[in-house]
Amino acid sequence: MPASKRDQLLATAERLFYEQGFHATGIDRIVAAAGVVRMTLYNHFASKEALVAAVLEARHERFIASLDAAVASASPGEETRALVEAHGRWLERYSPQGCIMAKAMGEFAEHSAEIHALAAAAKTELLTRLEAAVARDGLDPHVGLARRLFLVLEGSNMAVALLGAPTALADTRAVVETLLATARSETP
Amino acid sequence: MPASKRDQLLATAERLFYEQGFHATGIDRIVAAAGVVRMTLYNHFASKEALVAAVLEARHERFIASLDAAVASASPGEETRALVEAHGRWLERYSPQGCIMAKAMGEFAEHSAEIHALAAAAKTELLTRLEAAVARDGLDPHVGLARRLFLVLEGSNMAVALLGAPTALADTRAVVETLLATARSETP
DNA sequence: TCACATTTAGATAGATCGGTCTATATAGGA
């Protein structure tokens, strides 16, 4: 079955927003690229801001689903590494130019509190997942290992855009392994 | 002596670009906030894009100068830590909402190759400085420690925006110290 | 005082922005 017009709009807008930026992408370009007409967009979304919010929410749902799938199929004690690897795969496939949530935060910080909060919440949900994984792996539940891993994965986002995925993901794994080894040796 | 009109424009544009984004900030808002007239801007800058480039270059020069000053006054063997601390101070003071170069890369990736390259080069110059500092500190010149530290500092940028400077900088120091300790123990 | 460069004020251009409106067409399900 063909994608609904709404889904076409979401997919097209996501691609254009990611490649060109949010404010630099006009409604006309979105509807032209999606092969629909202006009113179809406004039939499904109340405004451009609502479309942005819908795009970010849909993308975040897919991101979280891929994290959860990786954790669900991880060996016991390996949930943290499974999260790191799933994050790396997402960067390779969908975020070679940096995190769309980071871009949204930059463009909407003083322009839409709703979008900014949505993007920030999406990003911090990775931290929540890391905290749960670190706890279930029996690793250092007190000293903020999850927050340090989160910081590293955030750095991985930008490193992919600047140095390419192979280098960035290898560096990410190296830092993560160092942190895990230190955490294990300090809380045996 | 009062700042020149050109400097007023640069400072005002930098603030507005950082707070509101590049495409969302119009020429009219910049000149109004700077207290000058539109033609004064076009007398000093050929276009909005040229203004963006000048803003990024000026900011990058200040950033590099603060890094170099920190390295110059560092104790022997402490250049790497001095860089990390200088980077942290810059984030606290000037980048509480994330790195302006990262924002520029996001907004100009497919819109101006010149701006994108300028911002990317600005970011990777921190990596160059880290490589030099790691080498002069006698730390692991081969295995990519500088690149791993770079990744961590990039993560620090976003962590400051998401979790606040105190938490983010403490986490950054913790990760850096772990990496330095591991590097020292592996290449004595 | 004169000459020159800068700044001002404001009109103007053409394009694009987000958003609305109406009327027509097209589909599917009851």
Added chain:
DNA sequence: TCCTATATAGACCGATCTATCTAAATGTGA
């Protein structure tokens, strides 16, 4: 077959965008 929801085509709105132009005002240094 008819009804209803959805999509289309395209005009239209006011606002804003970047950029240019001219003419008057301002200041500064020789």
